[in-house]
Amino acid sequence: MKLFVYHTPEQTPSEQEPNCAIAVDVLRATSTMATVLAAGGEAVQVFSDLEKLIQVSEAWSTEHRLRAGERGGAKVPGFDLGNSPLDCTPELVSGKRLFISTTNGTRTLQRIENAQVVLTAALINRAAVVRYLINHQPDTVWIVGSGWEGNFSLEDTVCAGAIAHAVSQQMQTPIEKIAGNDEVISAIALYLQWQDNLLGLLHHASHGQRLLRLDGYEDLKYCSQTDILDVLPIQSEPGVLKAASRL
């Protein structure tokens, strides 16, 4: 198994697809997806375009769908939800499909949707993703951060480092044997520096600061936790993610 870390979807090599691709958007799209599926959501379906989301979700009855729209960290007017994982309670999401469009996270999923296996990871479900990698040993794994509008983000890269570090430790394999690019080493270094204060790191992140300005402290606190949800979101068809245990 070789791991490759890309800080943004734009950095992934064009015209190549890995055996397994992992989308990361700690603040907050992949944290929200893990939360919805752990809370009994039927599936999460992602869109980059808000109009298309509305059009496709029309085919679902209102009891079986939720529409989530986020731009610039804020809820899109007219949508049921923004992108706060804390809104996704079992009472609200159980049995429903979440149709979601966010600024960056959904774009990452679109870039990697043709990989053989597509997963989503956040700090909160890191252990489930690591377990999948160790059990299945895909030859090439891309861990793709969503960043912010094409730029590096601390929170996605620290999560990539948390995954790579755990894989290396649990396989008892030195990191240089599984690192496919230098970004893996730097992501692990970032994680090792901040592993005991991930909430502090999220406060330094530019999107963390944006969310704090939007009163999002509780979201930062929730998304900074590690391994609290045992759920593995996996793509069942392009753009649709389900909990692996329910496929």
Ligand code: MLT
């Ligand atoms: C994104 O896709 O850019 C994010 O998930 C933004 C957010 O809602 O925090």
